[in-house]
Amino acid sequence: EAGVAQSPRYKIIEKRQSVAFWCNPISGHATLYWYQQILGQGPKLLIQFQNNGVVDDSQLPKDRFSAERLKGVDSTLKIQPAKLEDSAVYLCASSRGTGFSGNTIYFGEGSWLTVV
Amino acid sequence: KQEVTQIPAALSVPEGENLVLNCSFTDSAIYNLQWFRQDPGKGLTSLLLIQSSQREQTSGRLNASLDKSSGRSTLYIAASQPGDSATYLCAVRGLTSGSRLTFGEGTQLTVNP
Secondary structure (H helix, E strand, C coil), X not given: CCCCEEECCEEEECCXXXXXXXXXXXXXXXXXXXXXXXXXXXXXXXXXXXXXXXEECCCCCCCCEEEEEHHHCCEEEEECCCCHHHCEEEEEEEECCCHHHXXXXXXXXXXXXXXX | CCCEEEECCEEXXXXXXXXXXXXXXXXXXXXXXXXXXXXXXXXXXXXXXXXXXXXEEEECCEEEEEEHHHCEEEXXXXXXXXXXXXXXXXXXXXXXXXXXXXXXXXXXXXXEC
């Protein structure tokens, strides 16, 4: 079974520029998550999708971050304009059922963003 | 607001030693707790998932326990190996946070040959 795919793996941009990350979850997984992990910290949930609907985006900085899940499969996370403090790893994850089903959550290898 | 703390932040042990990693959480209203492993430059790999009604889970040399009432979990690694070197993260899924996983900051483990 193929894992969670993310691209690009690495990106360096200047502050105030924009960037987009793409995620393809495991086939058949209804729930998709985007996490932000700053160096030395645990991941923080940015947004959770159930199929193509948003379940939780309470920690997403909506003035600069946006995300969508196309047809309940792939997802894109966009940052515009980027700030220095957005430098982090952006992890996409997926699980088969809902958050309360107890299903294992599978993570991609992450997209590493450096804002200079 | 759920807060998850992991102690110690870093641990270095000789190969073969048994070790315990600790995780504590402030809100006991949880659905489940998971332990993850993260290798440098990689994503997270789920190791063990404990439902709130369970006391422990075992997988190979790993054993995780959960004491929901006291807000604590431990990950026990038996007969540690250099390949166990990684960061170990604990995460809880709360009942009142929209099923969100809240992570601790991790314990960075180094097993020396």
